[in-house]
Amino acid sequence: MTTFNDRQNSQEAIESLCAQSQLYTDAKITLGIYLLLSVVVVLFLNLILVPFTQHSLFGLTPIEGLSDYITLYTFILALIELFFVKRYIKSKRENAAKIQEYFDCLTYKLEWNNIVAGDKPDLELINKAYKKYLKRHNNLSSFHNWYTPNISDVTDENKINFLCQRENLSWDSDQRMGFSKLLGGCAMFVLLSCFIAGYNLGLDLKQYLLFLLIPSWPAVSYAYSSYAENKDTVQEKRILKTLIQDKLEDEITKRDVRLIQDVLYNSRKSAALIFDWYYGYYRDINQEGVSKATAQLVRKLIS
16 A cells, blocks of 8 residues: 555656646746747837937937837737737646646545546656656656655545645745735836836837837736736635635545645646746745644644
8 A cells, every 4th residue: 555655756746747847837938938029129129229229329320110110020929929829828737737636636546526627637748748857857856755745644644635735725825925026026117117218218108108118018917917816816725725724623524625626726727827937946945834834733633
């Protein structure tokens, strides 16, 4: 009979974690490239190139019809986002969430819920993403003991699963709260920078809107929408975490575990993405806090 730690550290489990990480990374890279092209490049064109050339600053030759070319460029980007970027990110995120669900069901010994999650992820998809992950990473130690290993000191399997679900909720909430604050600050910085630049360049209202505010809107829109999505997700997960913690000392059934897991899956497949650089920077800090909280709960349950 396999133990909890045997299951979460099995080869199949590690491959699943690598695969879901790779799919999320693919989605984040695509989002990052789109934001670079739609925000950074457009802002550069409007903030630097247009004012300097169209007003003959520094002796540069004006580029005839430059604003029209920039407008065409942004229109093409909008079409790419509509017909490719959104669909690609949605597909990658949903497949990653499905593989995470597969890992959790394997670790928790939980039945797959076809009604909520649909079909199980293709093994070919997991293997392909896993192989792709190995091309960039040699060290897989971060995927071992994904959940705090001393959770296995608890004898009730349903309580073990509840503790794991609490870790998921706590970890994700902490990450999203910090990232939301960062996004809010970035949005304010962009708006303030545009205002200062417009004032220093002596732009009138039409030029300010055309050259600065409209081109910067994708950045502001992304920051605000992600901030709002993350805030709602954090609030929902904190409520769930409180419910789990309050019920830990009561009798827990497989149905309770399944209900929480369904909510987790639905959240994962639609939640705003958090870039890997942020995730990696705060990973150890968040993991330490989550593991300490789990250890305290374990000691309380077995005492």
